[in-house]
Amino acid sequence: MTTTLKTSGFAWKTCALISCLSVLFVCIYGFWGFSLLNAQYTLEQKQHGNIAGAILSEYPEAEQALIAAMQDTDYDYLDKGFSILTKYGYQENMLITDDPYYHSALLSFFPLLAVVLLIDLLLIALCFFFFYKSRRQQEWRLHEILESYLADNYSPLVDQKNRKPVFSESFTDTLLKLGHKLKAKTRALDKERDHTKTLVTDISHQLKTPVSALKSCFTMCMEADSETERADFLERCAEQLSHLENLITELVNISRLETDMVTLKQEHVLLSDLLADAVNMVYEKTLPKNITVELLEPDGETGSRIPLFLDRRWTAEAVANLLDNAVKYSPADSTVTLRLHRFYSYIRLEIEDEGIGVSPVDANRIFQRFYRGSHPVVKQTEGSGVGLYLARRILEAQGGTISVKPAAEKGSIFTLHLPLPEYM
Numbered sequence: 001m002t003t004t005l006k007t008s009g010f011a012w013k014t015c016a017l018i019s020c021l022s023v024l025f026v027c028i029y030g031f032w033g034f035s036l037l038n039a040q041y042t043l044e045q046k047q048h049g050n051i052a053g054a055i056l057s058e059y060p061e062a063e064q065a066l067i068a069a070m071q072d073t074d075y076d077y078l079d080k081g082f083s084i085l086t087k088y089g090y091q092e093n094m095l096i097t098d099d100p101y102y103h104s105a106l107l108s109f110f111p112l113l114a115v116v117l118l119i120d121l122l123l124i125a126l127c128f129f130f131f132y133k134s135r136r137q138q139e140w141r142l143h144e145i146l147e148s149y150l151a152d153n154y155s156p157l158v159d160q161k162n163r164k165p166v167f168s169e170s171f172t173d174t175l176l177k178l179g180h181k182l183k184a185k186t187r188a189l190d191k192e193r194d195h196t197k198t199l200v201t202d203i204s205h206q207l208k209t210p211v212s213a214l215k216s217c218f219t220m221c222m223e224a225d226s227e228t229e230r231a232d233f234l235e236r237c238a239e240q241l242s243h244l245e246n247l248i249t250e251l252v253n254i255s256r257l258e259t260d261m262v263t264l265k266q267e268h269v270l271l272s273d274l275l276a277d278a279v280n281m282v283y284e285k286t287l288p289k290n291i292t293v294e295l296l297e298p299d300g301e302t303g304s305r306i307p308l309f310l311d312r313r314w315t316a317e318a319v320a321n322l323l324d325n326a327v328k329y330s331p332a333d334s335t336v337t338l339r340l341h342r343f344y345s346y347i348r349l350e351i352e353d354e355g356i357g358v359s360p361v362d363a364n365r366i367f368q369r370f371y372r373g374s375h376p377v378v379k380q381t382e383g384s385g386v387g388l389y390l391a392r393r394i395l396e397a398q399g400g401t402i403s404v405k406p407a408a409e410k411g412s413i414f415t416l417h418l419p420l421p422e423y424m
Contacts, residue, residue, distance in 0.1 A: 026120065214241065221233035250386045253386075265311050267309070292335045295337075297339075323351065324387060329355035330353045334354040336352070337350075345420055348418075351415075354410055355411050357406055358404050367388050398418075400419060
């Protein structure tokens, strides 16, 4: 590959050198031909002077006639002159090659002219040869690069400092841009393929448990000996169906968010309305455990009336997922506290529960898809591990953040940062 690039550059330089040499050679030959003709012209002038001197030496009275003949543009004495010269071997239509004054010069000029033409033809042939060779090498280089692109091999993009242009700099830049774009698209496709494989694996794993439980319940229901047992198993089937329905709904939401099928429609909404929607979604789940959800605002401020620019439905669902998580792992007769803090460019919402808390190891992983934590209570509690993941995706898509830390005594504090409209 390196040899091809060097040869390509050498071919262009050789063509330029050959062209310069050819022009130089023609100039030298033209100068030599001009000098040769000038020498013959000088010799002819001397011959004319010699003839005029000889005539005037013998016939001085003919000087005026000679001057008049030299100045005569009508050539009145031309026929008479040729009739006299014919006696001495001169002819009226005699060729330049028959002229004794030019014959010797032409004998030197024509052979050299043939040599010069031959050399020029050879130089032109060499120029075309190197140009054709360079063109073929660049075409092969282009073919080689495109073949490597088709094979998902983008090594030509690595060493750009030592690269030589293919056809031209602009064409080479366009070719490299094409390579970078194809490389980026290939990586995106590979990432999407891996993501799809992981998603299918995770969904299969998540569906396996409730489907197996549902199948067992139906089997036991069909084999029940009494109506009481059958009713009990039917109730369990209903619970598993409800769990399966919730899981499928969450999986659909994940799929729609990750494939950009859902467009977050941001609108002006009051924080109080958003929190009310979220609390209403989990209100029924707080009743069996007598859990209280309270909102604490800074003294003298109505932070919940703050206007935001968010997707009301999806943001409320994200907050509801956090509240649902808090209610699920909190003991009966406890309190889930919402605290608001307004800062210069964002709102901080803290959701504190009195539940089992989050270990430092799990704190960095609970926002991952399908991760549920390592606490024994978590393993015994029904869940899919997608609620916190969905909350993170929804908030981050709108410029927000989410994090978790242990509470002062027990439980966890989930912290949300929501940007104010004028700083989005």
